[in-house]
Amino acid sequence: MGMTMSQKILAAHASLDEVKAGQLINAELDMVLGNDVTSPVAINVFEENGATAVFDNTKIAMIMDHFTPNKDIKAATLVKQTRTFAGKYDIKNFMDVGMMGIEHALLPEKGLVGPGCLCIGADSHTCTYGALGAFSTGVGSTDMAAGMISGKAWFKVPSAVKFNIVGKPQGYVSGKDVILHIIGEIGVDGALYKSMEFAGEGLKYLNIDDRLCIANMAIEAGAKNGIFPVDDITRAYCDGRYQGTPVEYTADEDAEYDAEYTINLGKLRPTVAFPHLPENTRTVDEIGENEVKIDQCVIGSCTNGRISDLRAAAEVLKGKKIAKGVRCIIIPGTQKIWLDAMHEGLFDIFIEAGAVVSTPTCGPCLGGHMGILAAGEKAVSTTNRNFVGRMGHVDSEVYLASPAVAAASAVKGYITDPAKV
Amino acid sequence: MNAKGRVHKFGDNVDTDVIIPARYLNTASHKELAAHCMEDIDAEFVNKVEQGDIMVAEKNFGCGSSREHAPIAIKASGISCVIASTFARIFYRNSINIGLPILECDEAAREISEGDIVSVNFDTGVITDETTGKTYQAEPFPEFIQNIISKGGLINSIL
Numbered sequence: 001m002g003m004t005m006s007q008k009i010l011a012a013h014a015s016l017d018e019v020k021a022g023q024l025i026n027a028e029l030d031m032v033l034g035n036d037v038t039s040p041v042a043i044n045v046f047e048e049n050g051a052t053a054v055f056d057n058t059k060i061a062m063i064m065d066h067f068t069p070n071k072d073i074k075a076a077t078l079v080k081q082t083r084t085f086a087g088k089y090d091i092k093n094f095m096d097v098g099m100m101g102i103e104h105a106l107l108p109e110k111g112l113v114g115p116g117c118l119c120i121g122a123d124s125h126t127c128t129y130g131a132l133g134a135f136s137t138g139v140g141s142t143d144m145a146a147g148m149i150s151g152k153a154w155f156k157v158p159s160a161v162k163f164n165i166v167g168k169p170q171g172y173v174s175g176k177d178v179i180l181h182i183i184g185e186i187g188v189d190g191a192l193y194k195s196m197e198f199a200g201e202g203l204k205y206l207n208i209d210d211r212l213c214i215a216n217m218a219i220e221a222g223a224k225n226g227i228f229p230v231d232d233i234t235r236a237y238c239d240g241r242y243q244g245t246p247v248e249y250t251a252d253e254d255a256e257y258d259a260e261y262t263i264n265l266g267k268l269r270p271t272v273a274f275p276h277l278p279e280n281t282r283t284v285d286e287i288g289e290n291e292v293k294i295d296q297c298v299i300g301s302c303t304n305g306r307i308s309d310l311r312a313a314a315e316v317l318k319g320k321k322i323a324k325g326v327r328c329i330i331i332p333g334t335q336k337i338w339l340d341a342m343h344e345g346l347f348d349i350f351i352e353a354g355a356v357v358s359t360p361t362c363g364p365c366l367g368g369h370m371g372i373l374a375a376g377e378k379a380v381s382t383t384n385r386n387f388v389g390r391m392g393h394v395d396s397e398v399y400l401a402s403p404a405v406a407a408a409s410a411v412k413g414y415i416t417d418p419a420k421v
Numbered sequence: 422m423n424a425k426g427r428v429h430k431f432g433d434n435v436d437t438d439v440i441i442p443a444r445y446l447n448t449a450s451h452k453e454l455a456a457h458c459m460e461d462i463d464a465e466f467v468n469k470v471e472q473g474d475i476m477v478a479e480k481n482f483g484c485g486s487s488r489e490h491a492p493i494a495i496k497a498s499g500i501s502c503v504i505a506s507t508f509a510r511i512f513y514r515n516s517i518n519i520g521l522p523i524l525e526c527d528e529a530a531r532e533i534s535e536g537d538i539v540s541v542n543f544d545t546g547v548i549t550d551e552t553t554g555k556t557y558q559a560e561p562f563p564e565f566i567q568n569i570i571s572k573g574g575l576i577n578s579i580l
Contacts, residue, residue: 024565037446041489044449049576067447074447124487124511140489140515146575154565154575188434189481193510222481224510277434366443366486385485387438389461 002252004160005227006195009135009249013118021159021256029059030244031113032147033121035103035362036064040078041141042122043085046148054089055151061093061112062086063103066362068096071369101334101360104128104216104302108208109334114238115230116247120144120153125302125384127218130227131211133234133248137225158224160195161186162257165202167266172418174312175210176304176382176402179217180271182263184281192222194258197251199229202265208237209308216303217384220278272380272415273400276388284405284417292399296379297322297410298391299403300331300358301365304382307337309403314346316407316418317353323413328355329371331363355410367391373398380409422543424475424501424522425551429459429466430535431478436485437512441494443486454490455497472499475541477533479505483512489519496521502541504548504559506530517566518575524548529557 003011003018011019013027034042039062054060062082067075079096086094093112100106104125107113115133119126122144129136139153147153163182183190196218198211206214211228218226228234230248238246269283274292299305299313310332322328330350332338338360341347347357364371365383373379373392378399381391386398399415408418439462441454448454459466476495482505483491492515495503503516506527516523522543529548533539537552546559562570572578 024563037443037488037490040449041493045576049580051580072447078447078449122487122489124485126487138487138511140487140492140511140518142489142518142575143514146518146579149576150579152579154569188484189507189509192481192507219485219511222484222509366438366446368443368446385436385438387436387485389442390438394461 002254004255005249005251019157023157026152030117031119033061034144035066036079037066038122038141039082042144045145051149054148057090058092060091063095064100065102067368102302105333111241111243114242114246124219125216127225128216130215130225133230158195159258160197161191162260163198164262165200167202167264168205169265172270172404173268174402175213177271179214180281183221183278188279189222196223196226209306270405275386275397290414292415294380295377297328297406298364298381299406301383303384305333307340310341313403313407314349318349320411322354322410328410330355331358380406382406425540426474428537429476433479434481435478437488437491440491451497454494458494458498470498473501475539476500476503480507482508484509487511489515492516492521520574524559526557526559
């Protein structure tokens with residue numbers, strides 16, 4: 001029986017000819033990632049157990065993105081602890097304010113991950129890099145510590161669910177609508193412990209930012225990873241950028257899948273996930289005029305803080321004004337995205353519309369800082385989770401949407417179809 | 422090894438944001454994290470929980486963020502074991518890695534009620550609801566994972 005794309009990458013990194021779903025393996029890592037929330041816990045584990053060396057100081061990334069620029073004294077203390085550790089062990093990819101961006105926007109951009117690599121990260125959205133044909137998955141801080149020490153991690157080889165992507169997206173439909181639609185179909189545990197493997201002729205209509213967004217939210221369906229085949233779109237993005245040696249893996253024709261779904265991009269509509277689970281989806285056509293009035297709009301995050309996302313928001317906001325009573329917060333994912341957006345004139349559009357532009361940070365997505373909600377407030381957000389209390393008060397609400405839907409809703413003051421703005 | 426305690430019962434899709442909200446992630450102190458455990462799903466939990474108590478939940482427990490602070494907060498709050506129908510995968514491996522005992526058993530997870538007294542035999546995987554007298558058999562861990570647990574967690578198993 002053949003192997004899936006994910007299984008082939010795991011087998012290669014475990015020096016095995018073949019692996020089977022359910023098999024437990026130890027595999028060699030190409031990248032070990034942590035952030036300012038998870039790295040300190042890993043450093044404590046590392047030091048409390050008497051470790052004295054890291055396996056490879058070029059294959060560890062510590063990105064200070066969650067509560068930075070430091071939101072309070074405790075956050076500053078965690079970053080300082082990480083900075084000290086990174087200095088002691090000469091961690092090459094320690095990224096502080098000025099260099100950092102949101103980790104899952106930054107690592108692909110810097111070429112630290114690429115086709116065929118095996119990456120673990122102490123952040124659940126590490127699954128993002130599957131967009132580049134990597135096997136990449138979120139773990140905890142103890143796994144990060146063990147990875148930093150040994151360069152290895154244990155894995156239960158996942159089975160897979162296949163998504164055949166066909167058709168051509170119409171209008172404002174983006175990668176975010178594709179993944180919200182899928183989670184709405186299969187549920188928040190619809191791919192629990194499994195790989196989500198994407199395939200099909202429709203992939204040519206999904207640019208790299210769409211794919212990064214889709215793979216990013218694989219975790220919201222419970223998946224271990226999401227992965228795309230390597231094609232010309234991937235190569236155009238990774239050539240001259242990826243610092244490793246790209247290896248292109250393809251699923252065997254006789255690979256076995258637990259389930260297969262066909263997603264017709266041409267039939268999708270802009271989609272919104274209602275509180276308090278990403279599976280509570282409705283298309284914009286199923287949401288009434290004035291039904292969901294909003295207090296805040298957030299455009300950014302590891303899901304939708306890339307240049308295509310900012311362009312999509314700007315297209316909607318150009319010449320428009322944010323509705324009275326709505327705060328619109330726009331957060332470019334990295335320093336480079338920030339510069340690109342500035343040079344393209346997107347900031348003029350945002351600021352003239354009445355939005356604010358922030359330095360890169362995860363900030364409000366997880367209720368950290370830079371846009372916390374009070375009791376009773378509602379936000380439309382391009383982030384990835386709408387759990388109870390995710391963006392602030394336990395009685396606040398988050399509606400997940402694409403940048404175009406979020407921007408259009410900010411203009412109207414209620415959740416709406418971008419075509420109506 | 423065994424556990425015995427009073428049950429704190431939760432439903433489906435308990436996410437790590439409600440287990441330990443991000444506003445408390447500016448510390449790595451186990452004691453501080455435990456002081457806010459389950460705060461956004463049951464504000465009284467920290468006042469009710471006693472050393473050795475058992476948490477029972479239904480499907481996809483621990484979904485969402487990879488924050489290891491979640492199993493740390495549960496363990497440091499005094500919980501001796503979590504029983505669920507299914508666990509989200511990052512929470513599952515984090516719990517094994519830090520030595521928080523977890524058991525998958527759908528029937529037990531659905532039938533055991535809030536406040537029941539439950540005992541667990543980790544060697545056999547037998548769960549006994551002493552309030553109702555009913556017993557359940559949890560899924561055994563694979564040998565690979567039993568090895569990590571028997572060595573006292575992941576780091577001890579690799580060093």
